[in-house]
Amino acid sequence: MxxxxxxxxxxxxxxxxxxxxxxxxxxxxxxxxxxxxxxxxxxxxxxxxxxxxxxxxxxxxxxxxxxxxxxxxxxxxxxxxxxxxxxxxxxxxxxxxxxxxxxxxxxxxxxxxxxxxxxxxxxxxxxxxxxxxxxxxxxxxxxxxxxxxxxxxxxxxxxxxxxxxxxxxxxxxxxxxxxxxxxxxxxxxxxxxxxxxxxxxxxxxxxxxxKPEQTTAEKVGQSLYYVSKKAKPKLLAFLLKTEDVESTLVFSRTKHGADKVVKGLIKVGIQAEAIHGNKSQNARQLALSNFKAGSTKVLVATDIAARGIDVSELSLVVNYDLPNIPETYVHRIGRTGRASASGNAISFCDTEERPYLKDIQKLIKQDIDVVKDHPFLPGGVEDNAVEDVKPDKRRQQPRSSKSSNSSRSSNPSRSSNSSKSSRTPNSSNSSKPSYSGNKEWRRGNTASKKRTE
The missing domain is CATH 3.40.50.300 (P-loop containing nucleotide triphosphate hydrolases)
Incomplete structure (x- = not known):
């Protein structure tokens, strides 16, 4: 019509x-x-x-x-x-x-x-x-x-x-x-x-x-990264430096968290700005204008502040913190699949957020593809969500196990998730490069584990 x-x-x-x-x-x-x-x-x-x-x-x-x-x-x-x-x-x-x-x-x-x-x-x-x-x-x-x-x-x-x-x-x-x-x-x-x-x-x-699943889940490429809470800043910086994207909207659960993410990105040379309720009106409008104009490539926002963000052809949405309300997840990732456009969304998930992940996947009626080969994987099995695979054997993934969870408890021992094969957020048919053969990465990853686990 x-x-x-x-x-x-x-x-x-x-x-x-x-x-x-x-x-x-x-x-x-x-x-x-x-x-x-x-x-x-x-x-x-x-x-x-x-x-x-x-x-x-x-x-x-x-x-x-x-x-x-x-x-x-x-x-x-x-x-x-x-x-x-x-x-x-x-x-x-x-x-x-x-x-x-x-x-x-x-x-x-x-x-x-x-x-x-x-x-x-x-x-x-x-x-x-x-x-x-x-x-x-x-x-x-x-x-x-x-x-x-x-x-x-x-x-x-x-x-x-x-x-x-x-x-x-x-x-x-x-x-x-x-x-x-x-x-x-x-x-x-x-x-x-x-x-x-x-x-x-x-x-x-x-x-x-x-219905949300009719408008978003089917056309947005979704990827999931299991990562410890401490390693999230490093993973975000890594992805922003390696992914070829024009504009990225990062969602933080809190205002303080949004400011903290921005400070971390600026520290490693990535220009970013935050938008949330504690910012003055002029500061919020300036940050939003810079993002729309392309002078700022990364905008970090809380859910409420993001309701006013209308950016065409948004390249990527990153759920730095998973929302505790599953409909909010659909609302977030829909910003990169506006109207009839397709889009890409990446989600980070630490141990405490796994119950939220289960609720999200139940709502959208699909499992989010897990990227198993990245430099900041948690160091071992945590409630059967990620397999305990050494870095040089990550290309050979064993069968994942599941456990049921009927409550929204934050107890990680009672949550579960099924995993699919790895793929990039920008393409459903291409795979991530392997880091296991990179000696420099392996030395850096070993040090990273000692600091974050």
Whole structure:
């Protein structure tokens, strides 16, 4: 199906055509017809599947078709609430791109910066407002924002809203909205808390779900490296120096961990920057701009900060720390397989993370290929996940054993994983070079084991 079959008006078709878009993604194909009928919607799809266009295009079309002469400044007709500054800016930019021939105005407001420029834009009048919760409530309290004319409301990344503790702010915002409106909830995951909240606010919405394994696991080349926690910095530096990639997004579980990874990379001559909630808005935007422009090849991010990263043709995603929520893994690696593109993802796994790995593989219904021949293998068998093979015999891998684990305990003796043959993250058919015959590497690897085990 093509966009022109979705009954989209000509000004918007012209704009999306100028961006080279001809065929809608699954979430767009299913959501746009529902939203054009002004139905409420509960949508679930990972980042990179085109969720923003799925709700932005219908909203722009409704505002364009309903346009009547207004006296005074424009009033806010559509409100999009999202958890992070980066994501808010990205959504605002998308509204500008898709609505460039409609005459519809939009702006974005978020915290962490002075409000002067934002209030100036609001005073000039806008049709669409994109906002983070805190700054939105602040400017409502100051009288700069009125929600009484809102006809279209979008709660984007609803799962992260709840994880970040925005539930009370969201309830306050919803209480201020007109009762008669079209409401849309979009989320990368759909925990019961989101379903419950949606049921109270949306009433009887249509539902669209694009399963993660349908959109990511099948088209992203995935590789797994078993490595001790202490050896992770060395393995990351090794891969970044040997893999031929243009841009790499590295995921850290914590803000402190992200800064630590960056310091380690810079120390060995690899330019990298971090993006997370403790960084100032200017620092985050500069790091993101450098990464998009290609002047910074490696960006280290936490999950929440990464929600606003939209980089086309991202070469590689590295899970430096495995997430404890399996859907987050799918969300992460989907950034290198956006829309219809393919991509590559590498994951590090230490002993404590093996229960997380089992949950991930259960979700995506496949085993992640294990790279068994690399310089920083753990020094021996650890709960049967990697075979106890000496360096000069690694090319001859014995049969791996499995053990069951029904809990999410961090006890490594109760977790398991099955292994496939080695392959590179950049190709499913090529194999990694053997390090066992390299005397220099073997001397370095021996020293490394003494330091890390």
């Amino acid at each position: 093509t966009f022109d079959k979705l009954e989209i008006i000509e000004p918007i078709l012209k704009a999306i055509g100028a961006k080279g878009y001809t065929h809608p993604t699954p979430i767009q194909e299913k959501s746009i017809p529902i939203l054009l009928r002004k139905r409420d919607l509960l949508g679930c799809a990972q980042t990179g599947t085109g969720k923003t266009a799925a709700f932005a295009i219908p909203i722009l079309q409704h505002i364009f078709n309903d346009a009547t002469p207004e006296k005074g400044r424009r009033r806010i007709k559509a409100l999009v609430v999202t958890p992070t500054r980066e994501l808010a800016i990205q959504i605002k930019d998308n509204f500008s791109e898709y609505g460039k021939y409609t005459g519809i105005k939009n702006t974005v407001i978020f915290g962490g910066v002075k409000q002067g420029a934002q209030t100036k834009a609001l005073n000039a009048g806008v049709d669409v407002l994109v906002a983070t919760p805190g700054r939105l409530l602040d400017l409502i309290g100051q009288g700069y924002v009125s929600l009484r004319d809102v006809k279209y409301f979008v709660l984007d990344e609803a799962d992260q809203m709840l994880d970040m503790g925005f539930i009370h702010d969201i309830r306050k915002v919803i209480d201020m909205l007109p009762k008669r409106r079209q409401s849309l909830f979009f989320s990368a995951t759909m925990p019961q808390s989101i379903v419950t909240l949606a049921g109270k606010i949306l009433g009887n919405p249509d539902k669209v779900t694009i």
